[in-house]
Amino acid sequence: MQANNNVEGRATQLTILNGTDSVNVTIQQLGMNYEYNGKHFFIYNDSARTVSYPVVDEGANVQLSSSESWAVPTLSNGKVNVAVAENNDGHIRQAELYIEAGPYKDTIQVIQGELKDIVGKDFRFTGYDLALYTSSTRNIKELYSEIQTKIVTDAQGNPFLEFTDTDKGWLLPIDFNPETLSFDINAGELMGRYYNRYFIYSSVIDYSYYKQFQQNNLLPYFSVPGVGLSMTAVLGYNAQVGTVAQFFDNDRNDELIKQLTDDKTATYKANVFAVTVFDKKWDLQNHVKPNRTGDLMMYLQPIMIEGVVGSSAKRALPAPVKKQNISSYLLRNPEFKSPAAKPRL
Numbered sequence: 001m002q003a004n005n006n007v008e009g010r011a012t013q014l015t016i017l018n019g020t021d022s023v024n025v026t027i028q029q030l031g032m033n034y035e036y037n038g039k040h041f042f043i044y045n046d047s048a049r050t051v052s053y054p055v056v057d058e059g060a061n062v063q064l065s066s067s068e069s070w071a072v073p074t075l076s077n078g079k080v081n082v083a084v085a086e087n088n089d090g091h092i093r094q095a096e097l098y099i100e101a102g103p104y105k106d107t108i109q110v111i112q113g114e115l116k117d118i119v120g121k122d123f124r125f126t127g128y129d130l131a132l133y134t135s136s137t138r139n140i141k142e143l144y145s146e147i148q149t150k151i152v153t154d155a156q157g158n159p160f161l162e163f164t165d166t167d168k169g170w171l172l173p174i175d176f177n178p179e180t181l182s183f184d185i186n187a188g189e190l191m192g193r194y195y196n197r198y199f200i201y202s203s204v205i206d207y208s209y210y211k212q213f214q215q216n217n218l219l220p221y222f223s224v225p226g227v228g229l230s231m232t233a234v235l236g237y238n239a240q241v242g243t244v245a246q247f248f249d250n251d252r253n254d255e256l257i258k259q260l261t262d263d264k265t266a267t268y269k270a271n272v273f274a275v276t277v278f279d280k281k282w283d284l285q286n287h288v289k290p291n292r293t294g295d296l297m298m299y300l301q302p303i304m305i306e307g308v309v310g311s312s313a314k315r316a317l318p319a320p321v322k323k324q325n326i327s328s329y330l331l332r333n334p335e336f337k338s339p340a341a342k343p344r345l
Helices: 207-215 219-223 254-260 328-332
Strands: 010-018 021-029 041-044 049-054 063-066 071-076 079-084 093-101 104-112 122-129 144-153 159-163 170-177 182-186 190-194 198-205 230-238 242-249 272-278 292-306
Touching: 041 049, 063 071, 071 093, 079 093, 079 104, 093 230, 144 292, 182 198, 198 207, 198 219, 198 292, 207 219, 219 272, 219 292
Parallel strands: 041 104
Antiparallel strands: 010 021, 049 079, 063 093, 071 079, 093 104, 122 144, 122 292, 144 159, 159 170, 170 182, 170 190, 182 230, 190 198, 198 272, 230 242, 242 292, 272 292
């Protein structure tokens, strides 16, 4: 039997004759295959390194390539070895590594970056601002809005998201995770003042509960310090637009809704970041609960995109919005669940 140099397997039928009798025997021969069972997504800091990913190679003509010159793959002793150069580009970067043999192909994404690659950068904080809703609004797209922000650090190196497109500039502490190249924004963070009289706190909201919370006077729970609500911003890089941070729900948010409902299977899917106004500071230790005045902004599906908002004029902040009368399913925007749990009074 000759060697099969193709990736695909092949089969033939052998007929054995004995006088008038015959029998058919099927012979199958595997192709020259490879198998990659490793992860397809890796994050590294900005230091140079060589990393290896195991590949089972059964004689296939494996071809390796990369979308970027700073991550060079080679094949040796059943491993894909990748030389990752030091990142001096001044931004997060990513590369796609390709393992190919015949019609088969695996892609490995490598992202390289650190906190220093986003500090000092301007970002457009974008989303659908539900605080801008009026009775004449007919489509969710009409509520698209942007506000200028910047990643900064204090003297101790702690990172913040600064909302520079406001009169005083609000500061929101962020929890940066170098292992996942992401950061969390938490509810209940004191961000600044409003007209030197009111206090601004961050809120993390599952909008499908907003109406029920409003009816049951539970809206302040979106903003309580230490309540445990947060959203995770996953960082990435696109050559056309620069650094991007897309916000997602995380699995730490369900505990609040379980405490407020009789349904212990209830889930909380954070999809709105809001800036909420209170008449005084929260002081849980002394049982001081401030009065909630309303929301200055309520960004549904927020995304941060590197760059500067088109107009140099500062955004004129509206008066705090106390009530939302947005039509069902957020003006025909799909993919929003209707809550089944009922908050306790």
